[in-house]
Amino acid sequence: MNIDRALIIDGLIVAAYFVIIVRIGLRAGRNTGKLEDFTIGGRSIPWWAALASIIAAETSAATFLGTPAEGFKNRSFVYGQLVIGTVLARLVIACLFLKPYYHYRVQSVYEFLSLRFGPRTRDLASATFMVTRVLGIGVRLYLGGAIIVVIWRYLLPDLPVTLATYFWGILFVATVTAAYTAVGGIKAVVWTDLIQASLMLCAVVVAIVLLLRGIPEGMSGGGDALGGWEKVSWFQTGWDSELPFGSALAGMLEEPYTLFAAFIGSTCLTLATHGTDQDMVQRMLTAPDYHKARRALVLSGLADIPVVIAFLTVGLLLYAHYQHVGHAGLPEADNEIFAYFIVNEIPAGLRGLVLAGVFGSMMGLRWLVETEPAIKLESSASGRLQPYQKMPKRSTKRIYCRSSNSGWPWKRLRNCAVSTRSPPATKCIPAR
Numbered sequence: 271m272n273i274d275r276a277l278i279i280d281g282l283i284v285a286a287y288f289v290i291i292v293r294i295g296l297r298a299g300r301n302t303g304k305l306e307d308f309t310i311g312g313r314s315i316p317w318w319a320a321l322a323s324i325i326a327a328e329t330s331a332a333t334f335l336g337t338p339a340e341g342f343k344n345r346s347f348v349y350g351q352l353v354i355g356t357v358l359a360r361l362v363i364a365c366l367f368l369k370p371y372y373h374y375r376v377q378s379v380y381e382f383l384s385l386r387f388g389p390r391t392r393d394l395a396s397a398t399f400m401v402t403r404v405l406g407i408g409v410r411l412y413l414g415g416a417i418i419v420v421i422w423r424y425l426l427p428d429l430p431v432t433l434a435t436y437f438w439g440i441l442f443v444a445t446v447t448a449a450y451t452a453v454g455g456i457k458a459v460v461w462t463d464l465i466q467a468s469l470m471l472c473a474v475v476v477a478i479v480l481l482l483r484g485i486p487e488g489m490s491g492g493g494d495a496l497g498g499w500e501k502v503s504w505f506q507t508g509w510d511s512e513l514p515f516g517s518a519l520a521g522m523l524e525e526p527y528t529l530f531a532a533f534i535g536s537t538c539l540t541l542a543t544h545g546t547d548q549d550m551v552q553r554m555l556t557a558p559d560y561h562k563a564r565r566a567l568v569l570s571g572l573a574d575i576p577v578v579i580a581f582l583t584v585g586l587l588l589y590a591h592y593q594h595v596g597h598a599g600l601p602e603a604d605n606e607i608f609a610y611f612i613v614n615e616i617p618a619g620l621r622g623l624v625l626a627g628v629f630g631s632m633m634g635l636r637w638l639v640e641t642e643p644a645i646k647l648e649s650s651a652s653g654r655l656q657p658y659q660k661m662p663k664r665s666t667k668r669i670y671c672r673s674s675n676s677g678w679p680w681k682r683l684r685n686c687a688v689s690t691r692s693p694p695a696t697k698c699i700p701a702r
Contacts, residue, residue: 275618276618277618279618279622280618280619280621280622280625281622282622283623283625283626284622284626287469287626287629288629291446294458294461294465295458295459295461295462296458306377308455309377309378309455309552310377310456310552310555310556311455311460311556313555313557313559314556314558315460315557315558316557317557317562317563317565317566318566319461320554320556320557320562320563320566321565321566321567321569321570321573322460322463322464322467323459323460323463323464323467323553323556324550324553324567324570325463325570325573325574325577326463326466326467326470327549327550328574329470329577330410331410331411332409333581334581335605335606335609336605337349337578337581337582337584338584338585338607338608339607339608340582340585340604341581341583341584341585341586342586342589342604342608344527345502345586345589346503346504346506347502347503347582348503348504348505348527349527349578350504350578350582351505351506351527352527352531352532352535352536352578353574353575354532354536355531355533355534355535355536355537355538356536356537356540356544356571356574357571357572357575358533358537359536359537359539359540359541359544359545359571360544360568360570361571362537362545363540363567364564364568367545367546368560368563369560370382371551371554371560372560378548378552379395379547379548380548399547399548403547403549411444412436417609417612417629418436418440420601420606420609420612420613421625424613424614456552456553456556459553460556469623469627470627471577471580472627473624473626473628474577474580474627476616476623477611477612477616477624478583478584480615480616480617480620481584481587481590481611482587484591484594484595484615485590485591485594486594491590491594492590493590494590495590495593495594496586496589496590506525506529507522507528507529508521508522508525508528508529508530509521510522544567554566584608585608588611599614609628612625612628613625
């Protein structure tokens, strides 16, 4: 196929993807006049949609391109054992965290911290969240920019890659994402997440099928290139029993992917990211009740198991594929290898589909727009709360909005406060 025609086909598919995502986001976000509708979707999102949104939020561009790189580099599934900790942490969060969030009818983690521990804890938590998430999303967008760099080298091999190469591509994806999120709120995020999660999984399946077709003898040929599938390890302790205790312990702690890291490190990290970070908690709070929120959270952890296995399988098959066809022109950076395969070896049409999946995984900036109203709400309520009073089991405390309904949704949050007095004209959250 003529290269110009192939590029036009792929470009139209990617453009259609962005148009559809924006259209769905704007349509899903209609009638978000109330604060509760904008921040938690009026607690009307089906649990399965919340589940897909959690998976999409976890599967960033770093996961889409970085996890196959781990499989390619290590030629094993040991990275996947970290899922053990994510499942264990979800069970703890489901049992201990979600019911109190729903019991107090909060719209954010920071509102809960205000009610139970006071404004200092709330301010510290929200500031920590904002700083760490800005740093984290910067890394994810930068890693996602690897696909933009590979496309640049493919189209313009004579021109050097500069910082501007990353900047303009990332700016475009971030602008599109922020646009529909700012207008549609969490409803737009959840329903577009559902589309993006489906597309990303389809893209991974397409990559696996094409890799198996390109390797002589398919799965068995891939196993031969890896020294036999039975030799591909799934778990490792990192402990060398032949060494003295101190050296063996140091060696285990130096290994990034061990059972110790899975049970301790991954569990503690997931407790933080899914139990106390607003971007994940907000998705859970969109479910009608804590029972459905628990279902979405726990099942998303179980769904992570086949997802991470699929991504690592792509990395292993990439290694087998390039063992057969040679490494000429292969990027030096492991994170660019899957992107190189997508751009250079997937047929036109399917390449556009997979590229759309990669760009979908880069749409992580939406957390800033979707969580900012909740953070602003708590900041604006400072000084008007009575946080150290333990709320009764059946609280009559309500959150009222003292501003008008005019303007953008996030601008209507500035004068919101928790109050037990008679309601003003506009009520944001009814008491149970």
